[in-house]
Amino acid sequence: MSTLIVYASKSGTAKECADILAQKLDHSQAYGAANAPAPDEWDTVVLGSGVRMEKAYKPLLKYMTKHAETLKTKRVAIYLCNGDLDSFVPSLEKSIPASLREHALATVCLGGRPPFSKKPGQEWLQSDQMDALVRAVDGK
Ligand SMILES: Cc1cc2nc3c(=O)[nH]c(=O)nc-3n(C[C@H](O)[C@H](O)[C@H](O)COP(=O)(O)O)c2cc1C
Numbered sequence: 001m002s003t004l005i006v007y008a009s010k011s012g013t014a015k016e017c018a019d020i021l022a023q024k025l026d027h028s029q030a031y032g033a034a035n036a037p038a039p040d041e042w043d044t045v046v047l048g049s050g051v052r053m054e055k056a057y058k059p060l061l062k063y064m065t066k067h068a069e070t071l072k073t074k075r076v077a078i079y080l081c082n083g084d085l086d087s088f089v090p091s092l093e094k095s096i097p098a099s100l101r102e103h104a105l106a107t108v109c110l111g112g113r114p115p116f117s118k119k120p121g122q123e124w125l126q127s128d129q130m131d132a133l134v135r136a137v138d139g140k
Contacts, residue, residue, distance in 0.1 A: 003028035003137060004042040008049040008057035013081040016122075017110045017130070018048055024134045033059035039067050044075040044137055049095070050112065051082035056095035064100065076104045077137050083112040083124070106136035 003025045009015040009032070018030035025046070031037065039045045047064065049056035064071065078101070082091055088109035092101065101107055108129040134140055 001027065001043040001138075002041075003044040003046060004037065004039055005030040005046040005048065006033050006036040006039075006060065006063055007031075007047075008033045008060035009081070010050055010052065010057060011113065013112050013124070014048050014050040014079075017079060017081055017125070018046075020125075020130065021046060021048075021134070024130075024140075025138055033057075033063040036063060039070050039074055042074065044077070045071060046077045046079070046133070046137065047096075048079040048081070048110075051080050051087065051091045051095075054087050054091040054094055056080060056091065061095065064096070068097070068100075071100060072103060075137070076100065077106045077108075077133050078104050079108050079110045079129075079133060081110050081112040083114050085109060085111070085126075106133045108133050 005018045007014045007018040022030040049060040111124040111126040
């Protein structure tokens with residue numbers, strides 16, 4: 001089964017997660033949302049974005065709008081990278097249409113870097129949530 005990972009990232013966190021997921025998920029490839037292929041030929045689509053002001057980024061929102069009908073026919077998983085874990089649910093509700101959230105196999109918060117921090121390493125990463133997403137998609 002093939003998996004398309006489509007992400008939007010401003011400071012690199014959501015891209016880092018997309019790259020990790022591309023290593024963990026079988027037959028997967030990651031693309032920035034502005035250059036991502038249409039989902040038509042893929043079995044599963046993972047949609048991911050960083051969050052600012054409790055909103056996912058425009059390139060991902062545009063991709064979701066453009067491919068809304070096709071996405072309803074695919075296996076879908078969603079992740080957000082946000083620094084304040086309490087803002088995950090409001091950010092998800094403001095960014096992802098309810099119909100897509102309800103359709104998704106998994107909606108997870110993978111954590112995020114504190115604003116304006118260039119902290120190295122991955123202490124921000126919610127590994128258990130990443131494992132949950134991988135299990136939902138690949139059954140591993
Ligand atoms: C201007 C700005 C606004 C932010 N707003 C939020 C927010 O509303 N909620 C939150 O949880 N994190 C917020 N963050 C933290 C980001 O979600 C976090 O840095 C995340 O790693 C960004 O993802 P990216 O590196 O893929 O762009 C904000 C960061 C910045 C710089």
